[in-house]
Amino acid sequence: MFDTPAVRIGVVGTGFVARHFCLELQHRKPYRLARVLTRRPLAGTTEFPFQDALTNSLVELIDHSDIIFECTGDVLHATLTIEAALAAGKPVLTLNPEFHVTTGSWFADQGYLTEAEGDQPGCQASLWEEAVAMGFEPLVLGNMKGFLNRFPVPEEMAFWAEKQGISTTMVTSFTDGTKLQVEQALVGNFFGAGIAQDELIGPETDDLKEASTILGDAARRLGRPIADYVLSRKLPHGVFIVAAHEAEQQDALRYLKMGEGPYYTIIRNNIFVHLEVFRTLDRMVRRREPLLHNTTHPTIGVAAVAKRDLAPGEAIERGCGSFDMRGICVRLAEHERHLPIGLAEGVRIVRPIQKDQVISLDDVELPASRALDIWQKIEERVLGRPPGRKDARAA
Secondary structure, eight states: OOOSSSEEEEEEOOSHHHHHHHHHHTTOTTEEEEEEEOSSOGGGOTTSSOGGGEESOHHHHHHTOSEEEEOOOOHHHHHHHHHHHHHTTOOEEEOOHHHHHHTGGGGTTSSOEEEOBTBHHHHHHHHHHHHHHTTOEEEEEEEEESOOOSSOOHHHHHHHHHHHTSOHHHHHHHHTSHHHHHHHHHHHHHTTOBOSSTTOOOOBOSOHHHHHHHHHHHHHHHTSOEEEEEEOSSSOSSEEEEEEOOGGGHHHHHHTTOOSSSOEEEEEOOOOGGGTHHHHHHHHHTTOOOSOOOOSSOSEEEEEEESSOBOTTOEEEESTTSSSEEEEEEEGGGSTTBOBGGGOEEEEEOSOBOTTOBOBGGGEEOOOOHHHHHHHHHHHHHHTSOTTOOOGGGO
């Protein structure tokens, strides 16, 4: 697969992750930067540190790259670029969980496609592998969230966007929990985990042992692992696994300061984003199996929920990271024809929608897109029938 002296990496995007990934890439001898795909006019990207690598041509990106790294966070654009890359036989690495939970399942068996370490989903996947290698039975895929406000105001989000040097859209999707819900849907699907309830449990506590007990008990009641989170300003910026082990290891685990059981909490304290991507990149070059994707038959989706009453005729440019919608984890089988938050772009409201209501595809009009076509095919495959057609047994 990789015959060149240095593996050529093509990057999609010029944002925070892409910029800092490329800066680190120049110090990694096995790799070299090939092209960087941007939709912006090349003359308008003077802040990007590698001007000679920039291109507006997807074909040029693919032709000059051995591996494609997609990190835009844009579902519709990522769907088109990743489809083209996989069709050309190029392995694809992503930091884009929004893509995976929306259209990624369509491509999960069409080539080498994996989400990277560096964001919470990839770090949870890596931690799951480590736990299983040590003989643990994972029960909970856990995310640590420091702050949650489901209804933030524009002024507050603008302040934090400027302070943190990222877009208002990104800050809003972090703050209202959408990004968290997307991340937990992805890891839940890959590892065959469920969710205990719509929007997850999310115990609010500074005691991780207490949270682990609450979530571990929920997983035991459900009879399968779950994806969830803990809300705390004091816990580290990281992820965790709640797991069980054989009773004969209880004394040893107690000695190792893991507590009395029956649940043991394994923690990864830090998330290094673009720097950890190289771990997964090395994994790809060594031809190891993908770390994480949404599988061909997901059971969890991320539905758009109204943040306010929405009236027919209203136009919403973008739902994710807006003050109009947020995303929550739902079971696909229980929310047929919901509007995935990743598809909520160029939305026109056609039916009255109340605040906190899960939005249906029948409540809105969406522009035609490849992503929308793919989502409808995924839903048909998962439900075993065309969307909208009720199972006769449920009549």
